[in-house]
Each structure stands twice: as C-alpha cells, then as structure tokens.
Amino acid sequence: MMLLSVQDFSVGFRRYDGLLHQRIVLALQGLSFGLDRGEVLAIVGASGAGKSLLAHALFDILPPNAITAGQLLLDGVKLERSNWPAHRGRRIGLVPQSASHLDPLTRCAKQLAWAARRSGRKVGKAALNQTLARFGLDASTAHAFPHQLSGGMARRLMLAIATIGQPDLIVADEPTSGLDPSNAIAVLTHLRQLADAGNGVLLITHDLAQALPFANRVAILQHGKLVDVEPASAFSGNGAALQSAYARALWHSMPENHFSADPAHA
Ligand SMILES: Nc1ncnc2c1ncn2[C@@H]1O[C@H](COP(=O)(O)OP(=O)(O)OP(=O)(O)O)[C@@H](O)[C@H]1O
Numbered sequence: 001m002m003l004l005s006v007q008d009f010s011v012g013f014r015r016y017d018g019l020l021h022q023r024i025v026l027a028l029q030g031l032s033f034g035l036d037r038g039e040v041l042a043i044v045g046a047s048g049a050g051k052s053l054l055a056h057a058l059f060d061i062l063p064p065n066a067i068t069a070g071q072l073l074l075d076g077v078k079l080e081r082s083n084w085p086a087h088r089g090r091r092i093g094l095v096p097q098s099a100s101h102l103d104p105l106t107r108c109a110k111q112l113a114w115a116a117r118r119s120g121r122k123v124g125k126a127a128l129n130q131t132l133a134r135f136g137l138d139a140s141t142a143h144a145f146p147h148q149l150s151g152g153m154a155r156r157l158m159l160a161i162a163t164i165g166q167p168d169l170i171v172a173d174e175p176t177s178g179l180d181p182s183n184a185i186a187v188l189t190h191l192r193q194l195a196d197a198g199n200g201v202l203l204i205t206h207d208l209a210q211a212l213p214f215a216n217r218v219a220i221l222q223h224g225k226l227v228d229v230e231p232a233s234a235f236s237g238n239g240a241a242l243q244s245a246y247a248r249a250l251w252h253s254m255p256e257n258h259f260s261a262d263p264a265h266a
C-alpha cells in the first residue's frame with residue numbers, strides 16, 4: 001500500500017467578478033500521484049506553480065478561502081479534518097517554506113520541545129540536543145527567539161521541528177533555500193537517509209539539479225497541473241529516456257548540460 005496517495009486533487013479560490021458574479025480559479029488541478037515508503041519524490045516547478053499549496057494541503061493549513069476537491073490518503077486512510085490533528089507531527093512532518101510558520105514569541109528550544117510532545121513520542125533531553133546538533137544548531141541558537149536567527153538557521157530549526165517526531169511522511173518545501181552548499185547537501189543527505197529508513201519524503205524544490213542525486217522520481221508541476229512524473233535516472237545523457245517533451249526541455253535547459261556545445265545534439 002502506498003504511504004501517500006493523492007487522487008484527483010484540486011485546490012481553487014473564489015474570485016469575485018463584480019458584485020454578484022463569482023468564479024472559482026483552480027490553483028491545483030486534478031493532481032494524482034503516489035509516494036512509497038523508501039522514496040524521495042521531488043516536486044519541481046516554477047514559482048507560482050502550486051508547490052506550496054500542495055504542501056499546505058497535506059498539512060491541512062490551506063488558507064481559509066481555499067476550496068478543495070479529490071482525496072489525500074495516508075496508508076489508504078482518507079485525510080480529513082477529524083484525523084489531521086492526530087497525524088500532524090506524528091505521521092506527517094512539514095518543513096514550511098516560510099519562517100513565518102515559527103512562533104515569534106517562543107524560544108527555539110521550546111518550539112522544538114512542543115513539536116516533540118505533539119508527536120506523542122517519548123523524546124528526552126538528549127534526543128532534543130541530538131536533533132539540534134544534526135542540523136548544526138547549538139545551545140545558544142536553542143535559547144534564541146526566531147527573529148534572532150539567520151534565514152539558514154531558521155530553515156534548519158524548521159527541519160528539526162518537522163523531523164523530531166519521526167513522522168512517516170516528510171513534506172519539505174524548499175528545505176535548502178538560504179543554505180550554503182555544504183549545509184544544503186547535509187540536509188538533502190539527511191532526507192535521503194530518512195527515506196532509506198522506510199519513510200516517504202516529498203521534496204519540493206525549484207532546483208532540479210540539486211534534487212536529482214537524492215530523488216527516486218521527479219514530478220513536474222506547471223500552472224497547477226502535474227505534467228509529468230519521471231524516474232530521476234531518466235535525467236541523464238541527452239535525456240532520451242525522458243517520456244515527455246516538457247521534461248526533456250527542462251533537462252536540456254539546465255546550464256550544466258551545455259547541449260548547444262555538444263556536436264552530437266547540435
Ligand atoms: N490565499 C490565496 N488566495 C488566492 N490565491 C492564492 C492564495 N494562495 C496562493 N494562491 C495562488 O496559488 C498559486 C500557487 O501558489 P504557491 O505558493 O503554491 O506557489 P509555489 O509553486 O509554491 O511558488 P514558489 O516557488 O514561489 O514558492 C499562485 O498563483 C497564488 O497566486
């Protein structure tokens with residue numbers, strides 16, 4: 001059974017044209033895909049494609065004016081308003097894109113301890129410190145308030161908060177943004193390890209090149225639609241193994257591929 005199954009899932013927003021006339025604008029349109037345990041599925045797409053909306057839908061934190069259709073299933077059980085609170089932090093961990101998800105008035109260590117408690121697992125002081133250390137955070141960071149952290153430190157704190165409860169599904173929305181290359185690789189390596197340990201990771205990113213070595217499959221989101229899902233291994237050579245023209249164009253457009261300089265593909 002799939003860990004996560006997204007079935008014909010859509011998110012829309014009401015727009016008012018004039019006083020009485022309203023229409024629904026779809027920001028995610030009929031998404032269907034699955035995510036297995038042991039798998040890192042990268043979701044790539046341009047800004048505004050709907051990546052964060054998908055992450056927020058999986059954590060039930062969509063804006064109140066959003067309307068959804070279709071289904072989200074975790075181990076075959078439908079995610080619903082009634083069972084989400086039991087899943088959040090315990091079965092699903094979210095690394096949000098924005099540090100605004102942190103509580104500005106609470107010291108970092110306390111927010112991490114809250115996350116540990118929410119997970120329902122026994123997390124001792126040693127495990128708390130271990131988690132901080134794993135993401136390169138020390139005692140002084142732990143004592144700080146979120147506004148005292150750099151962007152990269154806040155990102156690493158959000159990673160610690162999302163993973164401390166050992167959730168089965170980790171949804172990481174741009175988890176490496178603002179991190180220097182070595183911290184970025186450390187974070188992606190850790191997410192890969194979590195998948196190898198039997199969890200599922202949804203890795204949301206606009207950076208296909210950075211995600212490829214860590215992903216099993218790549219889903220391409222464009223204007224709210226899933227245009228293609230490809231095995232990560234297909235992004236190699238001249239891209240002949242890629243199924244869609246869109247994926248090939250994406251692959252060929254990556255500067256590191258230098259296609260125009262290759263006489264075989266000129
Ligand atoms: N509260 C809202 N009301 C109306 N439209 C919204 C709302 N929130 C998001 N949208 C729309 O949904 C679309 C997708 O937004 P989303 O944040 O998911 O993009 P993204 O792929 O995460 O982009 P980025 O890479 O910049 O983070 C955007 O076009 C945005 O305008």
Ligand code: NI
Pocket residue numbers: 051052053097173
């Ligand atoms: Ni986003």
